[in-house]
Amino acid sequence: MTNLTASIAGFHFQDLLLNAAGVHCETTEELEALRKATGTGALITKSATPKPRPGNSGLRYQDLPLGSINSMGLPNQGLSYYLDYANHYHDQQKPLFLSIAGLTQADNLAMLADIQASEFTGLVELNLSCPNVPGKPQTGYDFEATRQILTKAFTFFTKPLGVKLPPYFDLAHFDQIAAILNAFPLAYVNSINSVGNGLMIDSKTDTVMIAPKGGFGGLGGAMVKATALANVHGLRQRLNPTIKVIGTGGVQSGRDVYDLILAGADLVAVGTSLHQEGPAVFQRLRSELIAEMDRKNYTEVDQFRNRLQTLN
Numbered sequence: 001m002t003n004l005t006a007s008i009a010g011f012h013f014q015d016l017l018l019n020a021a022g023v024h025c026e027t028t029e030e031l032e033a034l035r036k037a038t039g040t041g042a043l044i045t046k047s048a049t050p051k052p053r054p055g056n057s058g059l060r061y062q063d064l065p066l067g068s069i070n071s072m073g074l075p076n077q078g079l080s081y082y083l084d085y086a087n088h089y090h091d092q093q094k095p096l097f098l099s100i101a102g103l104t105q106a107d108n109l110a111m112l113a114d115i116q117a118s119e120f121t122g123l124v125e126l127n128l129s130c131p132n133v134p135g136k137p138q139t140g141y142d143f144e145a146t147r148q149i150l151t152k153a154f155t156f157f158t159k160p161l162g163v164k165l166p167p168y169f170d171l172a173h174f175d176q177i178a179a180i181l182n183a184f185p186l187a188y189v190n191s192i193n194s195v196g197n198g199l200m201i202d203s204k205t206d207t208v209m210i211a212p213k214g215g216f217g218g219l220g221g222a223m224v225k226a227t228a229l230a231n232v233h234g235l236r237q238r239l240n241p242t243i244k245v246i247g248t249g250g251v252q253s254g255r256d257v258y259d260l261i262l263a264g265a266d267l268v269a270v271g272t273s274l275h276q277e278g279p280a281v282f283q284r285l286r287s288e289l290i291a292e293m294d295r296k297n298y299t300e301v302d303q304f305r306n307r308l309q310t311l312n
């Protein structure tokens with residue numbers, strides 16, 4: 001029997017797959033489908049803002065030959081909707097992650113205060129990386145703002161907290177963000193969010209593919225796998241061992257899950273492939289991962305987690 005377990009902040013996961021925040025998780029119906037899906041070890045809510053938001057207007061998601069592009073704009077039902085789901089959540093087998101993405105530091109701190117005061121007993125993911133709110137930069141690219149929000153948060157927040165990071169593309173940035181994060185008692189980092197502000201062209205119409213922001217949107221799927229692996233591995237190499245890593249980005253197969261684990265991931269989140277295949281994707285990915293492990297005669301994830309070898 002292959003052991004796919006992992007743990008973060010005292011939470012034990014019997015499977016290491018979950019959804020990427022934002023995908024198939026805006027409503028309680030979608031969340032319940034994830035909770036009941038075979039192969040998920042956890043689930044995470046759509047990033048919440050204090051009040052409900054319709055998100056960006058017009059065509060805001062497109063599948064692409066090598067993944068997807070989106071500019072959803074944080075459509076969500078508002079924090080209290082997800083806190084209500086969370087307060088009635090009793091599935092001991094699959095921990096619940098609650099994602100928040102305030103448009104200002106004050107919004108984020110207010111939401112964290114609400115969660116701190118609530119009965120919520122799961123994990124919280126502070127999304128510092130939504131690239132799709134017009135006029136709003138990704139906090140994760142502002143190192144001082146990131147340090148500031150975490151400093152203020154940890155003056156009062158005592159529940160398990162992780163951060164969702166944008167992809168970085170310079171090893172000096174891995175050094176800088178890891179030095180900041182290592183100063184805080186974070187439960188985990190989740191890397192990567194979509195590769196922000198890509199642009200794709202519809203060759204039939206010579207137009208962009210999505211409506212918001214002149215067609216600029218977050219990239220996901222196969223085309224971001226190399227960036228996801230680099231960020232997971234670069235952060236794993238630099239972060240305190242107490243800060244676990246959720247690897248997100250580019251997962252289409254069990255081998256892609258295996259690779260993120262090899263690069264250092266403790267859990268693996270699935271976005272574009274979940275959007276394209278629905279919750280059945282988790283059973284497929286799980287069985288493909290087990291098949292890959294069997295080929296290597298591995299029965300435990302610990303036998304290869306963070307064991308990526310260099311050439312020399």
Ligand SMILES: O=C1NC(=O)NC(C(=O)O)N1
Nearest residue numbers: 072073074130132194218
């Ligand atoms: O953090 C996010 N990442 C994305 O790629 N899209 C969503 C969004 O636009 O709501 N948010």
